[in-house]
Amino acid sequence: MQPxxxxxxxxxxxxxxxxxxxxxxxxxxxxxxxxxxxxxxxSASASGRTRLRYWHLFGGGDGLTxxxxxxxxxxxxxxxxxxxxxxQWGAPYYTKLGMAGAGGRAPELAxxxxxxxxGFGPGRLLxxxxxDLLAELGVRQRDFPENxxxxxxxxxxxxAVPLDTHPTVLYYQTEVCEKAGLLAGGKLRPIRGAEEFAxxxxxxxxxxxxxxxxTETLGVDCIIPWRLFATFYSQTGAKVLSADGRRLALDDAKxxxxxxxxxSLVEEGLWVRRxxxxxxxxxxxxGRTAFHLNGEWEIPSFRPTGLKFSMTRVPPLFGRPTxxxxxxxxVLPHQADRGGAPDRAAHTLVAWLLKHSVDWxxxxxxxxxxxxxxxxxxxxxxxxxxYRDVIDDVALDEPAxxxxxxxxxxxxxxxxxxxxxxxxxTPRGALDEAKQRLRALLDxxxxxxxxxx
Amino acid sequence: MTxxxxxxxxxxxxxxxxxxxxxxTTGRARRSWTEHGLVFVAPFLVVYALFLIWxxxxxxxxxxxxxxxxGVGGEFVGLDNYAEAFGDPxxxxxxxxxxxxxxxxxVPLVVVGLVLALLANELRVVQWLWRIGWFAPxxxxxxxxxxxxxxxxxxxxFGLADQLLASVGLEPGIGWLTDERYAMLSIVLTTVWWTxxxxxxxxxxxxxxxxxxxxxxxxxxxxSAWRRLWHIxxxxxxxxxxxxxxxxxxxxxxxxxxxxxxxGGGPDDSTRPILQYVYQQGFTGxxxxxxxxxxxxxxALILLVSLAQPVLARRxxxxxxxx
Numbered sequence: 001m002q003p004x005x006x007x008x009x010x011x012x013x014x015x016x017x018x019x020x021x022x023x024x025x026x027x028x029x030x031x032x033x034x035x036x037x038x039x040x041x042x043s044a045s046a047s048g049r050t051r052l053r054y055w056h057l058f059g060g061g062d063g064l065t066x067x068x069x070x071x072x073x074x075x076x077x078x079x080x081x082x083x084x085x086x087x088q089w090g091a092p093y094y095t096k097l098g099m100a101g102a103g104g105r106a107p108e109l110a111x112x113x114x115x116x117x118x119g120f121g122p123g124r125l126l127x128x129x130x131x132d133l134l135a136e137l138g139v140r141q142r143d144f145p146e147n148x149x150x151x152x153x154x155x156x157x158x159x160a161v162p163l164d165t166h167p168t169v170l171y172y173q174t175e176v177c178e179k180a181g182l183l184a185g186g187k188l189r190p191i192r193g194a195e196e197f198a199x200x201x202x203x204x205x206x207x208x209x210x211x212x213x214x215t216e217t218l219g220v221d222c223i224i225p226w227r228l229f230a231t232f233y234s235q236t237g238a239k240v241l242s243a244d245g246r247r248l249a250l251d252d253a254k255x256x257x258x259x260x261x262x263x264s265l266v267e268e269g270l271w272v273r274r275x276x277x278x279x280x281x282x283x284x285x286x287g288r289t290a291f292h293l294n295g296e297w298e299i300p301s302f303r304p305t306g307l308k309f310s311m312t313r314v315p316p317l318f319g320r321p322t323x324x325x326x327x328x329x330x331v332l333p334h335q336a337d338r339g340g341a342p343d344r345a346a347h348t349l350v351a352w353l354l355k356h357s358v359d360w361x362x363x364x365x366x367x368x369x370x371x372x373x374x375x376x377x378x379x380x381x382x383x384x385x386x387y388r389d390v391i392d393d394v395a396l397d398e399p400a401x402x403x404x405x406x407x408x409x410x411x412x413x414x415x416x417x418x419x420x421x422x423x424x425x426t427p428r429g430a431l432d433e434a435k436q437r438l439r440a441l442l443d444x445x446x447x448x449x450x451x452x453x
Numbered sequence: 454m455t456x457x458x459x460x461x462x463x464x465x466x467x468x469x470x471x472x473x474x475x476x477x478t479t480g481r482a483r484r485s486w487t488e489h490g491l492v493f494v495a496p497f498l499v500v501y502a503l504f505l506i507w508x509x510x511x512x513x514x515x516x517x518x519x520x521x522x523x524g525v526g527g528e529f530v531g532l533d534n535y536a537e538a539f540g541d542p543x544x545x546x547x548x549x550x551x552x553x554x555x556x557x558x559x560v561p562l563v564v565v566g567l568v569l570a571l572l573a574n575e576l577r578v579v580q581w582l583w584r585i586g587w588f589a590p591x592x593x594x595x596x597x598x599x600x601x602x603x604x605x606x607x608x609x610x611f612g613l614a615d616q617l618l619a620s621v622g623l624e625p626g627i628g629w630l631t632d633e634r635y636a637m638l639s640i641v642l643t644t645v646w647w648t649x650x651x652x653x654x655x656x657x658x659x660x661x662x663x664x665x666x667x668x669x670x671x672x673x674x675x676x677s678a679w680r681r682l683w684h685i686x687x688x689x690x691x692x693x694x695x696x697x698x699x700x701x702x703x704x705x706x707x708x709x710x711x712x713x714x715x716x717g718g719g720p721d722d723s724t725r726p727i728l729q730y731v732y733q734q735g736f737t738g739x740x741x742x743x744x745x746x747x748x749x750x751x752x753a754l755i756l757l758v759s760l761a762q763p764v765l766a767r768r769x770x771x772x773x774x775x776x
Contacts, residue, residue, distance in 0.1 A: 091737040095522065098739065102523030125523075218631050220717035276631050279609065408738065415721045424633070424721075447521045447739040 049081040052345040053107035055097060055333075057089045061300035062363045069359055073352050080345045090406045094120070097333060098448065101125030106333030109346040114151050114327035115397045116404030117160050118245060121448040127332040128157035130347060137351035143370045145391050148327055151399070160329035161350055163357060164365035167325035167390045168227045170315065171284065171292040174308045179207045180290065191315035194261050201270040204290030211272045212290040213265065214283045217421040219276030223410050225262075225417035228293055230324035231314055232258040234395035240438070245400030248438055252431065258318065259427035263420050274422055284309075296364035299384065311383040313390045325394035326405045327368060366391050401446035412437045516745035522735065527742060534746035544747055546722065547730040548754075550637070554712075554726065555705035557641045562701050563694065565645060566652025571682070573653070574660045584657070591650035598647045599714035603630075607639060607715075630716050633723045640711050640724060647711075648704070652697050659693040660686070695769065699762040706755055727751050 058066045063086055070082055085107070087093045094116070100106035102125060112120060120126060134140070141149055144162060152160035170188075177183050180203040191197050204212030216224035233240070236258065238251035265271040275283060284292040285305050293314065302309055314323045330350045332338065353360070357367040358377045366388050372378055379385050397403035404410075416434050419425030425433070516534055520527025538544050573583040590598065606613045607629035615625035629639045663686065671681050709728040712718055718725030718733075727747070735744030 095736050095739075098522060102525060218628070218720055220630070220719045222719075274628060274631070276609070276628075415719070419721065444740075445519075448523070 049079055050341040050345045052080050052082050052109065052342060052349060054082055054084045054109045054346075054349065055087055055093075055100075055107045056084065056111040057087055057093045058111070059086065059089060062297070062360075062365075065359055065363055069353060069356060072356070073349060076352070077345075077348065080348065082349065094406075098125055101334040104334055104336035106335055108332070108335070108338075108342045109349060110331050110333050111163070112160060112329055112331045113405035114148065114160055114162055114329040115399070116407060117152065117154060117329070117331075118399035119401035119404065119407070119446065119448065120331075122154035122159040123157070125334050125448065126159050127334050127338050128159050129161055129332060129350075130343070131158055133344065133347045134161070134351060137347060139351045139354055139369075143354075144368055145370075147396075148368055148391070148394070151327070151396060152329060160331050161354070162327045162329045162368035163354065164360060164368050165325050165327045165391055165394050166295050166297055166365050167323040167387070167394050168231050168293060168314055169296045169311050169323065169387050169390070170313065171294065171298070171302070171309055171311050173284070173287055173290050174310055176204055176207055176288065176290040180204045182290070187310070188312050191317075194317040197315060197317050198265060198268075198270065201265065201291065205270060208288050208290070210288060212270050213293065214272040214275055214280050214289045214291070215293045216277040216280045217266075217271075217273060217275055218418050219278075221411050221414065222277065222418050223406075223414040224277070224280075224294065225421055226410050226414040227295070227324045228262065229255075229258060229413070229417045230395060230397075231293075231322070232261070232318050234322040234324060235316055235318035235320045237320060239398060241398035241400055241403070241442075243398060245398045245403065246442070248435065248442060249398075250431075250435060250438070254318075255431055255434075256427055259417070259420050259430055261317075262417075263423075263427050266421050266423070271421070296366070296384075296387070299362075299364040309383075311386055313387045313393075320393070321390075322393045322395045323390055325390075325396060327394075327396070328365070361385075400442075401448065402441040402444075408441060409438070412441075512745045513749060515742050516749050517742075519740070519742045522739040522741050524741070530742070534743045535750070537743065538747050538750055541747075543722070543730060544727070544750070547725045547727045548751070550724060551706055551708060551726040551728070551751075554637060554641065554708050554724075555702055557637065558644050558705045558708075559698065559701045561641070561645050562649055562652055562705075563697050565649050566697070567656050567690070567694075569649065569653040570656030570660055571686070573657055584654070587653050588650035590647050593647065595647070595710035596714060598643065599711055602639075602643045603715060606643075628720075631720055633720050636716050636720055636724045640708075640715055643711055643715065644705075644708075652701070655693055655697060656690065659690055663689050691769075695766065699758070699765075702758055703755065706758065 054070075056066060066086075067084070070084055074080070074082055087096060097106070097110055097112070098120065101121070112126075117126075122128075131141075139161070148162045148165060152158055152162060172182075172188050174183065174186070177188060180200070182189055182200050182203060191200055201212035215228065216222050230240070233255055236251070236254040238254045239249045241247065242249045262271075266273050272280070272283065272289075280292065280294070281298060281301055283289055285302060285307055287307055296311065299311075313321060315321075330353075332343070332346060354367075354369040355372070357369055357372050358375055358381075361367050361372070361378055361381060361384055364384060366384075367373055367378065368391070373388055373391070378388075397407075397409070400409075402408040413434050416425065416430050416437065420427055420430045515527070517529060517531060518527040519530050519534070569583075569587050573580055573587070576583060593601075609615065609628050609631065610626045612629070614629055615627060618627070619625045627635060630636050667685050667689075668681055671685060676684070707728065708726045709732075712724050712726055712729060713732075716724045718729050728751070731744045731748045731751070734740050734747060738744070
């Protein structure tokens with residue numbers, strides 16, 4: 001529904017289809033009996049090959065990459081008949097996936113945003129991975145960053161295996177930054193602290209006469225204001241929710257400091273006040289704006305236009321070098337008779353895709369599978385490998401049923417913080433409203449609770 | 454229809470008595486049920502019951518439970534959902550958006566429809582062209598209409614709307630869909646362009662039903678064109694206007710597509726109608742029980758509006774009879 005298809009692959013749903021999605025999962029239920037995930041007879045497709053249905057939400061450039069990966073997989077594994085379905089990113093996807101899992105007639109394999117796992121009824125709508133089988137296929141826990149792997153767990157089982165992480169990053173226009181004296185050896189000189197970043201924006205403005213930073217600040221279900229708040233706020237070391245996702249843990253003073261800083265940059269004319277997602281991409285693509293903050297998935301938008309740009313991690317403005325992120329992960333939607341050859345095929349495809357995620361990284365995502373991070377082919381990718389070490393500093397939402405990509409929290413707080421940037425809300429007012437909305441979400445029981453297994 | 458072929462269903466009897474049809478006076482006790490026509494409406498009735506009556510009943514049942522989207526389980530929670538809905542500011546805010554849209558859209562849709570009909574009625578030349586031209590947008594699906602406006606009319610800074618403003622020396626760059634001050638107006642504009650053709654057509658047929666001798670008599674008495682409009686045309690269109698107002702209010706209350714496609718309910722939920730809130734709670738929030746309760750509150754509202762129509766019409770008829 002919009003020209004920038006790539007935005008569908010990660011945290012931004014194109015208008016007008018962006019919807020908040022709630023999944024269930026304050027998780028943490030009393031322990032119940034073991035889940036009956038019985039084995040079943042293998043279901044073979046007519047050709048005698050094993051049928052493997054795989055649902056994902058990759059459109060645009062990511063979609064093309066995924067399709068070519070699947071073609072290679074089919075060549076390598078002729079015994080498996082992969083039937084992939086690309087669904088619309090966002091709420092409709094999660095609605096369909098949830099209902100398929102609820103009916104027990106789900107596809108063998110699907111993609112899910114990792115931060116949404118808690119809200120997706122692990123154990124009820126999702127089946128756990130067979131870690132022995134994965135190990136046999138050469139994929140082990142030690143191959144992943146500890147914090148990301150752990151987020152795939154619920155009730156002591158592994159329900160999600162991460163494919164990548166897609167953090168918020170800083171894009172910069174090299175020519176403008178060069179003229180503004182911000183580069184050293186062709187790369188952006190390290191920026192430390194909020195004031196240095198503001199100075200960099202001022203220097204860029206001197207060169208171009210326009211605001212040095214452009215991001216999405218408004219629009220249909222705009223999420224970037226939330227991503228940026230979450231990035232800077234995580235750098236202060238504080239958390240939005242308690243670790244179990246059940247209580248509000250917002251540090252007022254730190255949150256206010258971040259919001260006031262964001263508002264002051266716009267106020268000073270260093271940050272474009274009004275731009276929707278598409279406009280922010282368009283403005284940066286013109287090549288006269290020094291900086292753009294967004295997820296890393298817009299590389300395919302800027303590459304073909306010949307824009308002279310590079311990327312780096314979001315500089316540590318408030319202490320720590322963390323950045324807001326989510327991860328694409330594989331999950332096994334609940335099947336009443338999961339097991340046998342189709343289940344094995346699903347594990348096989350997961351392992352194969354992880355080992356071949358260099359191609360996947362080309363779209364900007366940072367592979368979660370450690371051996372690929374050391375792969376020379378990946379290290380050759382510029383600027384994709386520039387920010388690879390962010391994988392140890394990603395700030396995922398605390399696990400709650402209303403958090404994660406395109407979740408209620410993102411949409412609601414995105415709207416609130418959008419007001420700070422456009423000037424319709426004061427930082428203090430926005431903070432109060434954000435807390436009020438978070439409390440309302442916390443007070444709503446999880447609609448799709450998982451099952452302890 | 455000139456002749457009724459024996460195979461065609463007697464859907465339009467048009468006052469003709471078919472020889473087969475028994476009448477009450479014949480005193481035949483049993484009539485085969487084809488004669489009741491039941492057999493012919495049965496397929497419709499089955500579909501109607503299956504897809505309208507049953508969901509209506511089961512939805513009401515669900516509104517007293519906390520069932521989630523999977524449809525499995527769900528505890529009986531009594532009136533909790535209704536209590537929550539009445540205390541939920543988002544319900545009231547989106548209900549207000551729906552009402553506000555209805556207020557903003559109904560008047561122009563009726564007035565513009567009337568004006569276009571009067572114009573087309575006067576323009577005896579190439580009347581078919583006006584008729585097609587003004588009615589054509591109504592034939593487009595909502596998705597197409599919204600794409601047109603999304604990509605051609607409203608893009609901030611370079612859309613057609615901005616170009617028009619720029620041509621009269623105003624500042625382009627209005628956030629037609631992204632600025633809270635204009636988003637609802639933009640949706641109303643889109644809706645008027647899209648659906649005014651229906652009202653226009655109804656008015657036009659009503660106009661053409663006005664006997665010409667009334668105008669001739671008025672002209673002989675020296676009544677000006679304005680007076681003819683004011684004292685003959687408009688009063689004789691009253692019934693059409695009443696009907697259109699009710700139809701339009703009901704149609705506007707059901708607003709969903711344009712908002713979903715143009716603004717997604719934004720900016721900041723300022724255009725989110727109640728139906729979208731129901732959708733969000735049910736299909737993206739997975740709370741089917743709660744969503745059902747909210748939709749039943751809305752259902753009650755629409756029912757009130759629908760019931761008001763025959764009451765008003767009866768009263769009007771009584772007044773006319775009293776004159």
